[in-house]
Amino acid sequence: GGTVYETDYDAVIVGAGFSGLYQLHRLRDEFGLSVKVIEKADDVGGTWYWNRYPGAQCDSESHVYCYSFNEEILEEWQWSERYPSQPEVLEYLRFVADRLDLRKDIEFGTEVTSASFDESDGQWRIGTDDGEELTSQFFVTAVGCLSEPWVPDFDHIDSFEGEAYHTGRWPHDGVDFAGKRIAVIGTGASGIQVIPEVAEEDIDHLTVFQRTPNYAVPARDRPLEDDDWDEIQKNYDEILQTAHENGFGMPFDPAYPTAEDKSMEEVREILEPRWQEGGFRFMLTFEDLVFNPETNEKVSQFVREKIRETVDDPELAEKLVPKDHYYATKRPPLHTNYYETFNEDHVSLVDVTETPIERMTPEGIQTSDDHHEFDMIIYATGFDAMTGTLLNMDIRGRDDLTLEEKWADGPQTYLGLAVHGFPNMFTITGPQSPSVLSNMPVSIEHHVEWVSDAINHFAENDIRLVEPTREAEEAWTAHNTEVAEQTLYPTADSWYMNENIEDKPTVFTPYIGGVDVYHQTIQEVAQKGYEGFELTESISDLDP
Numbered sequence: 150g151g152t153v154y155e156t157d158y159d160a161v162i163v164g165a166g167f168s169g170l171y172q173l174h175r176l177r178d179e180f181g182l183s184v185k186v187i188e189k190a191d192d193v194g195g196t197w198y199w200n201r202y203p204g205a206q207c208d209s210e211s212h213v214y215c216y217s218f219n220e221e222i223l224e225e226w227q228w229s230e231r232y233p234s235q236p237e238v239l240e241y242l243r244f245v246a247d248r249l250d251l252r253k254d255i256e257f258g259t260e261v262t263s264a265s266f267d268e269s270d271g272q273w274r275i276g277t278d279d280g281e282e283l284t285s286q287f288f289v290t291a292v293g294c295l296s297e298p299w300v301p302d303f304d305h306i307d308s309f310e311g312e313a314y315h316t317g318r319w320p321h322d323g324v325d326f327a328g329k330r331i332a333v334i335g336t337g338a339s340g341i342q343v344i345p346e347v348a349e350e351d352i353d354h355l356t357v358f359q360r361t362p363n364y365a366v367p368a369r370d371r372p373l374e375d376d377d378w379d380e381i382q383k384n385y386d387e388i389l390q391t392a393h394e395n396g397f398g399m400p401f402d403p404a405y406p407t408a409e410d411k412s413m414e415e416v417r418e419i420l421e422p423r424w425q426e427g428g429f430r431f432m433l434t435f436e437d438l439v440f441n442p443e444t445n446e447k448v449s450q451f452v453r454e455k456i457r458e459t460v461d462d463p464e465l466a467e468k469l470v471p472k473d474h475y476y477a478t479k480r481p482p483l484h485t486n487y488y489e490t491f492n493e494d495h496v497s498l499v500d501v502t503e504t505p506i507e508r509m510t511p512e513g514i515q516t517s518d519d520h521h522e523f524d525m526i527i528y529a530t531g532f533d534a535m536t537g538t539l540l541n542m543d544i545r546g547r548d549d550l551t552l553e554e555k556w557a558d559g560p561q562t563y564l565g566l567a568v569h570g571f572p573n574m575f576t577i578t579g580p581q582s583p584s585v586l587s588n589m590p591v592s593i594e595h596h597v598e599w600v601s602d603a604i605n606h607f608a609e610n611d612i613r614l615v616e617p618t619r620e621a622e623e624a625w626t627a628h629n630t631e632v633a634e635q636t637l638y639p640t641a642d643s644w645y646m647n648e649n650i651e652d653k654p655t656v657f658t659p660y661i662g663g664v665d666v667y668h669q670t671i672q673e674v675a676q677k678g679y680e681g682f683e684l685t686e687s688i689s690d691l692d693p
């Protein structure tokens with residue numbers, strides 16, 4: 150390794166999901182640095198290791214939900230479905246880890262419990278739950294954006310005597326549903342995937358507790374046949390390039406600038422074939438969807454009509470129709486038979502805005518008007534998104550400042566990749582980066598490649614410390630707010646806004662300027678010699 154300083158490692162990375170695996174490969178195999186990955190789970194996979202609930206599937210299409218950096222991997226791996234299901238993504242990441250011989254530098258089953266920057270020697274000291282301490286020049290978080298499961302603080306939650314699971318921490322040996330009365334709480338992307346699957350099991354009854362109805366668009370999953378695959382391979386470079394240059398990291402561009410100038414009848418004609426095609430191709434029809442209330446209202450109206458057509462009971466349909474938020478301002482889910490499931494006799498809906506959950510009981514759930522008995526409660530209640538995992542790691546920068554204190558009023562970063570006061574730390578898919586508003590692997594490749602080039606550049610140029618300036622961070626944070634305010638996103642109570650967790654500051658957390666614009670921005674920063682970063686060659690240059 151190129152150990153320039155007397156640390157155990159040049160870089161310690163937290164997490165062995167899509168980000169951490171590539172970050173390890175890049176730093177170790179491209180630049181010859183000494184790298185260690187610390188991973189809590191006992192295998193690679195990240196999100197796809199933990200989220201094993203029935204129906205867990207990626208909403209990005211498989212041929213672009215993958216790494217693009219390695220030709221051989223691209224050629225050798227063939228996805229079996231239009232959307233990869235959880236087991237297949239996990240298998241893919243295992244394949245990549247083996248192919249690139251990554252496992253030997255990953256410490257599995259180990260949790261990072263502290264990470265602090267030591268000003269006296271410019272090292273990061275990383276503590277683990279094994280009681281171990283590693284030192285490193287660079288500290289890279291690759292912890293994902295939806296990795297800290299969150300369960301609402303229901304009264305008497307622990308009194309429930311049946312089985313209880315969170316979708317994001319699903320038991321690895323599976324769950325036995327047979328003959329059971331089951332509750333699912335939550336109708337976000339996870340709830341919408343798990344509900345139809347549970348309903349298909351040989352269960353007694355499924356009750357869905359919904360707070361906000363969602364706009365779910367049919368996924369229209371199908372197997373990928375050899376012919377499909379040949380077609381993809383023929384154009385693969387071009388497809389991937391399009392995805393990498395697209396605002397959402399998706400391989401398709403909006404077909405129309407706006408729906409403002411179109412009648413509802415014209416809009417229906419445009420949207421119908423895309424609805425039949427399914428997936429995010431539907432969402433990306435009109436360029437101004439999240440900017441223009443008129444366009445959005447028309448598309449929202451179209452989805453509402455579809456829900457009403459699908460659900461037989463008109464009263465139930467009305468409960469499932471979203472009316473209070475604009476389409477796509479909360480994370481828009483894809484579905485397979487979600488609305489159809491509510492036509493089944495053994496499936497019912499409780500609208501908790503009408504009859505709130507008052508408490509859990511040993512036998513089930515007490516709402517304001519009824520006591521519901523269950524054998525199992527499935528929490529599909531989401532995550533402490535984007536900052537939860539980072540803030541739980543006890544990260545401390547200069548002057549012993551914790552990241553938690555630093556971000557008390559919301560995240561402040563430079564480019565979503567670095568934080569003033571935390572030298573030599575980089576956050577892959579950090580808050581204020583486009584990550585969650587994109588096809589993740591595309592964003593991940595952009596971030597990892599940028600961070601790798603930066604670390605290599607600093608190592609080659611004997612730069613000991615690198616830290617964004619306060620001004621650069623303030624400007625990026627202000628820019629984030631400014632672009633978010635040009636959109637409809639802040640009008641919805643979403644986890645993008647931290648609104649899913651009461652004591653989090655209400656602030657739009659991902660960068661909505663677009664993956665394309667963002668990628669160009671970070672590349673320009675690098676080209677300008679890491680503009681906005683303060684680079685320090687020797688520790689003695691530091692302020693005491």
Ligand code: NA7
Nearest residue numbers: 295301335336337338339340360361480529530531532644
């Ligand atoms: P989400 O999208 O945060 O969904 C959580 C769901 O749980 C959502 O429907 C919430 O309703 C509901 N929820 C949360 N708290 C409550 C309470 N107290 N009572 C009733 N219902 C509640 O998480 P997912 O796991 O579905 O998806 C996360 C991401 O993973 C997804 O976007 C993809 O990127 C993959 P609310 O809408 O807040 O009213």
